[in-house]
Amino acid sequence: MRALLPLSLGLFAVSFAAAPARAADAFGVWRHPDNGSLVRTYECGGGLCAKVIKVRDPSRKDVHNPNPDLRSRSIEGIVIMNGARKTDANTWEGQLYNTRDGKTYSGVITLKSPQKLELEGCVLGGLFCKGVTWTRVR
Template identity: 50%
Template structure:
C-alpha cells in the first residue's frame, strides 16, 4: 500500500510540473506598425530565425543612405530590416541585426514581445551598452 501512495504522490507531482515544462515561446510573427505610423513591418520565420521586411511606407522612397552605393536606388519597400533574430535566454526576446534605413547602418538588435500586440525593437552599439528603440503595435 505504501508503494501505491508513493506512486500516486509522484504522479501528482509530475502533473504539477507539467505546465512549466511545456511553456511555448510567444509568437512574434505578424504585421507591425511603427509608433509614428510611417511604416509597417512583417515579421516571419526565416529558417530557425525571425526576419522582418518593410511591407508598407506612408512615403515610399529609395534606400538612399545605404553604405553600398549600388543599393541606394533600390526601393525601401521589401527591404529586410530585422535580420536573423534568434531566441535569447530571456523569455519572448530575440537577438540579431537591425538595419536602420534612416542612417544606413546595421546594428546589433533585439526584439521582445512585451504583450500579444506590442513588440519592442532596439538597436544597440558598444556591445549592447547603449540601445535605442521603440515599441511597435500589431496590425495583423
C-alpha cells in the same frame, strides 16, 4: 443539453490552453509608431526576420545605405532583420538594419504583449541603445 456541457467545457479548456502560445507569437504585421510604416515579421531559417511591406511614401529610397548600388532601391521590400535568434521565451537577438541612417545595429527584440513588439538597437557593445515599440496590425 447535459451531454453538451462536457463538450463545451472541453472546448473552453482547449481554447484557454492555446492562449499562451498565441500570446508568444511575434510573427505578424506591425506598425512603426513614428512613420506608420508596416513591417511583417516571419520565421526564417529557425530565426525571426522582418521586412518592410508598406511605407507612407512609396518613392522613398534607401539613400543612406553604405553600398552605393543599393541606394536607389525602394524602402518597401527591404529585409531589416534577418535570422534573429530566440534567447528567451519572448526575446530574440540579432542584427537590425535602420533605413533612416543606413546602419546595422546589434538588437534585442522583445514581445512585450500580444500587441506590442519592442526593438532596441545598440552600438559599442550595448553602451548606447535606442528603442522603438511596434504595434500589431494583424
